[in-house]
Structures are given as structure tokens and as C-alpha cells.
Amino acid sequence: MALTPTLKTVGQMRQGDHLLLGYDTDEERETVLVAFLLDGLASGQRGLLLPPADIPAGVALSFLEAHGCRVDEELAAGRLRVDPHLAGPEGLWDLDEVIRRETRSAVGDGFLGLRVCTEILRAQAGKELRTLHDSELLLDPVFSSLPVLGICQYDRRIFDETELAPLAGLHHGRVGADDVWRDDLLAITRTFAPPGLALAGEVDDTNVTAVARALHSETARARARAADGARIHLDLHELRFIDVGALRLLVFTALALYAADGTLELSGVAPHVQRVMRVTGWDRVPGLRIAPEGEEGEGP
Numbered sequence: 001m002a003l004t005p006t007l008k009t010v011g012q013m014r015q016g017d018h019l020l021l022g023y024d025t026d027e028e029r030e031t032v033l034v035a036f037l038l039d040g041l042a043s044g045q046r047g048l049l050l051p052p053a054d055i056p057a058g059v060a061l062s063f064l065e066a067h068g069c070r071v072d073e074e075l076a077a078g079r080l081r082v083d084p085h086l087a088g089p090e091g092l093w094d095l096d097e098v099i100r101r102e103t104r105s106a107v108g109d110g111f112l113g114l115r116v117c118t119e120i121l122r123a124q125a126g127k128e129l130r131t132l133h134d135s136e137l138l139l140d141p142v143f144s145s146l147p148v149l150g151i152c153q154y155d156r157r158i159f160d161e162t163e164l165a166p167l168a169g170l171h172h173g174r175v176g177a178d179d180v181w182r183d184d185l186l187a188i189t190r191t192f193a194p195p196g197l198a199l200a201g202e203v204d205d206t207n208v209t210a211v212a213r214a215l216h217s218e219t220a221r222a223r224a225r226a227a228d229g230a231r232i233h234l235d236l237h238e239l240r241f242i243d244v245g246a247l248r249l250l251v252f253t254a255l256a257l258y259a260a261d262g263t264l265e266l267s268g269v270a271p272h273v274q275r276v277m278r279v280t281g282w283d284r285v286p287g288l289r290i291a292p293e294g295e296e297g298e299g300p
Contacts, residue, residue, distance in 0.1 A: 006173030010035040015113060018143040019175040020168050021153045022161075027225075028192035029153060030063045031177045033117055036151055037061075037080070038069060040115035046106040047080045048114055050098075052121040057082035078109060086118060092131050096138040103148040113147030122158050129163060136170040143172075151175055180217075181210040188214045195222065196233030196265075202241040208249060215253050222262065229261030237268030247273070251282050258287025267291040 008019060010032055023029040037047040051060050060082045061071045074080040085091050085098050099116055106114040125132040142148065152171065154164055168174055181188040186201040188210065197218055203211055215232070222230035234250070236242075254264040269277075269290050277283040283290055 008173055008175055009178045010039065010175060011178045013039075013149055013175065015147050015149055016143050016172075017149045018139060018172050019151055020164070020171040020173070021151050021175050022156045022159070022164050022168075023153065024156050024193035025195075027195070028177065029155075031190065031192075032151065032175060033153075034064060034067050035178055036115060036117065036175075037064060038067060041069070041074065041079055044112040045115050046078065046109070046111040046113075047074075048099075048102055048106075048116045049080075049082045050086045050095075050116065050118040051082065051084070052086050052119050054084040054087040079111075086120065092120070092125075092135040095135050096142050099139065099148060099150070100142050100146065103142070103146045107147060113149070116148060116150040117153065118150065119153040119155075129167070132167070133170065136167060140170070180214045181207070183207055183210070186210070190218075191233065191235060194233040194265075195225065195231075196235065198235035198238070199242075200238035203239065203246040204241070204243045205245055208243075208246045211246060212249055215249070219253070219257065219262075223260070229263070230257055231263045231265065232257065233265045233267065235267055236270070236273075239268070239270070242273060244276070247276065247280075247282065251285050251288065254285050254288035256287075258285075263287055263289055265289045265291055 008017070013019065013036070021029070021032055023032070037049075040047045049060055057075050057080075058071055061069075061075070061080060064071055071080065075082075081102075083098070083102070086095070095118070099114075102116065103114040120132060136152065139150075143150065154167065156164070159167075177190050179187055179189055180197065183206075186199065186203055186207045189198045189200075190196075191198050197214055199211070218232050219230055222232050232253075250264065250266070257264050264287060266289070274283070274290065277290070282288070
């Protein structure tokens with residue numbers, strides 16, 4: 001296997017991909033899995049969830065309901081499946097055989113392939129994660145020879161980065177949530193710890209509407225998360241240029257959040273942008289906070 005730190009979005013995944021998802025929040029995990037499983041249903045592939053606990057299938061997949069998926073119907077039709085195999089203490093030892101069998105079964109049932117999601121409990125990983133390393137290593141031949149693509153989920157609140165780095169080397173790369181927006185100038189991505197958005201590239205009058213749309217959607221999510229006022233973090237570390245019209249949009253968003261006891265926090269604001277905001281007085285707008293350099297946004 002080629003050892004690579006490649007990061008793909010869910011929408012970029014192709015047959016044969018075996019990717020690692022290191023997630024910080026349950027919202028991040030569900031955002032990725034919703035896209036992964038629903039993309040599979042739309043593409044004629046069966047979705048298979050291998051959770052770390054023996055729970056009813058409808059409960060394990062209930063997070064899909066909010067996105068228009070009729071889980072009970074998809075389970076009854078065999079388009080979605082939940083297998084409690086990993087809930088047992090020996091679940092990792094033959095994981096490769098389980099996925100090989102399930103892929104062949106999906107094809108035999110008329111599907112174009114299989115999308116599989118696995119999640120491991122730390123207690124199953126073995127001493128120094130040895131069992132887990134061996135299990136992941138055995139999966140590669142399965143993904144390289146059959147019409148299957150998969151995501152292995154690891155909770156970063158349980159596995160730290162020093163443990164995830166070697167595990168990532170046993171995958172074809174890492175997976176992240178789909179871009180909110182991408183054009184030749186600008187990429188907008190969701191962040192989860194802290195919750196908000198990251199802008200990379202340039203914002204001008206050709207794509208400011210995309211930023212407005214993204215901020216509107218993120219505001220709705222923030223209000224749903226917190227009853228005491230929506231808080232949005234906007235990461236601008238990789239933003240090379242932002243015009244005055246887009247800065248006005250940020251001020252407008254901050255004022256709207258402030259009216260509902262919320263806050264828009266900016267991090268990574270370039271010095272020249274900070275100067276513009278000081279001259280105009282926008283840095284003192286109620287509801288707008290510019291994080292000092294080196295300070296990360298508050299967690300969820």
C-alpha cells in the first residue's frame with residue numbers, strides 16, 4: 001500500500017478507497033457518514049454499518065432520518081444493513097472476511113458494490129493497538145480486489161494523534177466532510193472543533209453569495225446546537241484576499257447574531273485586514289470577536 005497523507009472529501013471517494021476518519025465530535029462523524037451512505041444509495045450501492053455495539057439497526061442508522069432517508073424502508077429493501085459483528089470481543093480477527101463476504105453478497109443481490117463504515121472500541125484494539133493494526137493491514141487486499149469502499153472511524157477523544165498517525169498509514173488516506181463550496185478562487189469547508197467554517201483562497205463579488213449562503217446555514221445549525229445564543233467560528237488562516245463587500249457581510253452577520261445573543265469569532269485574520277477593520281471601526285461591532293494570533297476558537 002502506498003503510504004500517503006492524502007485527504008479526500010466524501011464526494012471524491014471512489015471504488016477501492018479505504019480511508020480513515022478521525023473525528024472530534026459526533027456531529028462531524030454523522031456529517032461524513034450521512035454523505036457517504038446516501039451517496040451510496042443514490043449510486044446503486046448497498047450501505048453496511050459495523051458499529052461497536054449490538055443495537056437495533058433502525059436506532060444505529062437513525063441519524064439518517066433527519067436527511068430524508070426512510071431508514072426502515074431501506075433496511076427492509078436490503079439497501080442498508082447493520083451487522084453487530086464488531087460488538088463481539090473477536091470481531092476484529094476476521095473483519096476482512098466479513099467485508100469480503102458482504103461485498104460479494106451485495107453484488108449477488110444486484111447492487112453495484114458496497115459501502116462499509118466501521119468503528120472500533122479501544123478495548124478491542126489489543127495491546128499497543130496490535131490487534132487493530134493487524135486487522136487494518138488485512139483489509140487492503142479486500143478493497144483492492146472488490147467493488148467496495150469504506151471508512152474506518154476513530155474518535156479522537158479516545159485515540160490521540162500519535163496513535164492515529166500509524167493507523168492512517170494503513171489506509172489510502174483520510175476522509176473529511178464535503179466542501180460547502182469550491183470554485184477557482186475559494187473553498188469553504190465546515191469545521192467541527194470549534195464548530196464553524198474555514199475559508200481558503202479569495203473572496204470577492206463573484207463568490208460572496210456563496211459565503212453568505214454558508215454563513216446562513218451555519219447560523220441555523222449554531223442556533224440548533226445552543227439555546228443560549230449561536231456562536232460561529234470563522235477560520236481565515238488560509239484566506240489570501242477578502243474585499244470590502246465581503247467584510248461588510250461579516251459585520252452584518254455578527255450584528256444579526258448579536259441580536260440573538262450570539263457571536264461571530266474570526267481567527268487567522270491577516271494584519272492588513274485587521275487594519276481595515278480598525279480604520280472603519282468594524283472591529284468594535286457588537287457580536288464580532290477577532291481572536292488574538294495563536295488562539296484557537298473555543299470548542300463546541
